[in-house]
Amino acid sequence: MASYNFLSQVHLIVITILIIITLLTPITTNTSPQPWNILSRNNFAGKLTTASSSVESAATDFGHVTKIFPSAVLNPSSVEDITDLIKLSYDSQSSFPLAARGHGHSHRGQASAKDGVVVNMRSMVNRDRGIKVSRTGLYVDVDAAWLWIEVLNKTLELGLTPVSWTDYLYLTVGGTLSNGGISGQTFRYGPQITNVLEMDVITGKGETATCSKDMNSDLFFAVLGGLGQFGIITRARIKLEVAPKRAKWLRFLYIDFSEFTRDQERLISKTDGVDFLEGSVMVDHGPPDNWRSTYYPPSDHLRIASMVNRHRVIYCLEVVKYYDETSQYTVNEEMEELSESLNYVRGFMYEKDVTYMDFLNRVRTGELNLKSKGQWDVPHPWLNLFVPKSQISKFDDGVFKGIILRNNITTGPVLVYPMNRNKWNDRMSAAIPEEDVFYAVGFLRSAGFDNWEAYEQENMEILKFCEDGNMGVIQYLPYHSSQEGWVRHFGPRWDIFVERKYKYDPKMILSPGQNIFQ
Numbered sequence: 389m390a391s392y393n394f395l396s397q398v399h400l401i402v403i404t405i406l407i408i409i410t411l412l413t414p415i416t417t418n419t420s421p422q423p424w425n426i427l428s429r430n431n432f433a434g435k436l437t438t439a440s441s442s443v444e445s446a447a448t449d450f451g452h453v454t455k456i457f458p459s460a461v462l463n464p465s466s467v468e469d470i471t472d473l474i475k476l477s478y479d480s481q482s483s484f485p486l487a488a489r490g491h492g493h494s495h496r497g498q499a500s501a502k503d504g505v506v507v508n509m510r511s512m513v514n515r516d517r518g519i520k521v522s523r524t525g526l527y528v529d530v531d532a533a534w535l536w537i538e539v540l541n542k543t544l545e546l547g548l549t550p551v552s553w554t555d556y557l558y559l560t561v562g563g564t565l566s567n568g569g570i571s572g573q574t575f576r577y578g579p580q581i582t583n584v585l586e587m588d589v590i591t592g593k594g595e596t597a598t599c600s601k602d603m604n605s606d607l608f609f610a611v612l613g614g615l616g617q618f619g620i621i622t623r624a625r626i627k628l629e630v631a632p633k634r635a636k637w638l639r640f641l642y643i644d645f646s647e648f649t650r651d652q653e654r655l656i657s658k659t660d661g662v663d664f665l666e667g668s669v670m671v672d673h674g675p676p677d678n679w680r681s682t683y684y685p686p687s688d689h690l691r692i693a694s695m696v697n698r699h700r701v702i703y704c705l706e707v708v709k710y711y712d713e714t715s716q717y718t719v720n721e722e723m724e725e726l727s728e729s730l731n732y733v734r735g736f737m738y739e740k741d742v743t744y745m746d747f748l749n750r751v752r753t754g755e756l757n758l759k760s761k762g763q764w765d766v767p768h769p770w771l772n773l774f775v776p777k778s779q780i781s782k783f784d785d786g787v788f789k790g791i792i793l794r795n796n797i798t799t800g801p802v803l804v805y806p807m808n809r810n811k812w813n814d815r816m817s818a819a820i821p822e823e824d825v826f827y828a829v830g831f832l833r834s835a836g837f838d839n840w841e842a843y844e845q846e847n848m849e850i851l852k853f854c855e856d857g858n859m860g861v862i863q864y865l866p867y868h869s870s871q872e873g874w875v876r877h878f879g880p881r882w883d884i885f886v887e888r889k890y891k892y893d894p895k896m897i898l899s900p901g902q903n904i905f906q
């Protein structure tokens with residue numbers, strides 16, 4: 389009896405403590421509330437949808453390794469639609485996340501908005517307006533939802549062209565300016581983000597601003613390479629030049645990595661040399677051609693494959709010289725001189741002569757080919773890195789000749805090419821290594837739905853190799869699973885990134901799929 393009384397007294401005390409704790413604990417609000425209640429009172433003239441087909445397609449991206457569902461998708465037809473949506477979230481007590489989605493060609497859910505709203509930027513495209521070329525000003529004003537291929541088609545009508553590109557042109561202007569936009573022209577003209585003169589941006593407070601290096605400059609530099617964290621770009625003014633007509637497109641094969649990089653570095657140090665320079669790695673699995681480029685004459689495939697077999701890892705230098713009527717007579721001589729100066733394996737030089745458009749749009753053929761075989765919408769566990777020049781040889785030994793050969797699973801293009809740091813701008817948000825020259829390295833794999841995790845493992849192994857070796861490697865198109873990863877990613881620039889976030893998106897509404905602040 390005594391023990392029963394003691395037990396019930398203990399029970400009473402425990403229950404009383406629990407009640408007190410419950411009363412003292414503040415009611416926690418859901419940090420990612422269902423925005424639908426607020427949104428359904430503002431129907432955006434039918435532009436907001438929860439249709440499962442829209443939500444389903446906004447949940448995934450080109451990477452096909454994440455599925456992150458929004459509550460709704462906004463199909464805006466005007467800047468005001470987006471401004472209203474952001475304001476609605478910003479002014480609400482329980483604000484909801486939202487993300488601009490360009491062409492959804494991210495590979496890791498970067499354009500997603502879990503339980504929030506995905507803004508389908510492509511619905512803004514109006515064929516009658518949205519791209520205005522200024523012949524006298526040598527620039528194009530373009531709505532950020534347009535694809536680069538559409539910009540190119542339009543500017544070429546007037547014989548003009550942007551100068552800095554991505555390898556693949558079916559990406560939106562807003563999407564690549566949020567990252568950087570790099571390709572073989574970057575060493576010479578800088579990434580796409582350094583070729584922007586002006587932008588219109590809607591901040592995370594729903595305020596619209598025109599910005600440039602002289603006007604609202606902090607916002608301008610924050611947004612460029614800003615991973616969608618500070619505002620939604622609605623218009624960008626891009627520099628133009630007179631378009632060349634054709635491209636001499638050469639490839640050279642190397643078996644010695646140091647010869648390969650020495651030639652690459654020498655070529656990018658010249659201001660009047662080639663117009664485009666990239667490079668790639670071939671390992672002893674897979675054919676020499678891939679979706680990114682069908683280039684080699686089929687009659688040479690065996691010869692190249694046997695060279696790869698013999699050496700296990702070989703390298704390809706790729707250069708282009710543009711030309712037109714005025715330079716057509718000198719371009720051959722120039723390229724001959726150039727090839728003589730290179731230390732490639734003699735007998736392994738390839739040449740093509742194509743139109744400027746065909747060169748810039750070279751990846752499209754591979755895309756259409758894969759699409760026709762149902763091999764485009766598959767998982768893409770990509771990894772893109774910036775490797776300082778001083779570490780590239782160690783990277784070759786440890787990764788190309790180490791991890792990649794050992795695991796024997798990497799398929800698809802592996803890119804490696806250098807760029808000059810002085811063509812970037814430190815005020816921009818994009819993170820790059822400290823050295824004057826650094827390499828872009830891209831593992832652009834296609835995988836199966838049942839085996840992509842093995843590639844992800846390999847990515848982790850490569851990242852660990854770089855981290856353990858303290859190599860100063862930085863991810864491009866970055867993904868970090870924790871905030872510590874982001875702090876390391878931005879290094880000394882993390883504080884300014886955070887400061888800008890509080891300034892332009894204090895409620896942390898924008899682009900939550902980047903996984904930086906949420």
Ligand code: FAD
Nearest residue numbers: 490491492493494554555556560562563566569570616621
């Ligand atoms: P999305 O994936 O839709 O969005 C990317 C990020 O930007 C998201 O965080 C999104 O919220 C944000 N965002 C989108 N639009 C806006 C906007 N208007 N304002 C503010 N934020 C916005 N990159 C290179 O640099 N060079 C290459 O050569 C290259 N080749 C590629 C080839 C292929 C086949 C693919 C799939 C990708 C390639 N990329 C390359 C990567 C590509 O640049 C990025 O993934 C880019 O973000 C894709 O653009 P998108 O329009 O699909 O953007």
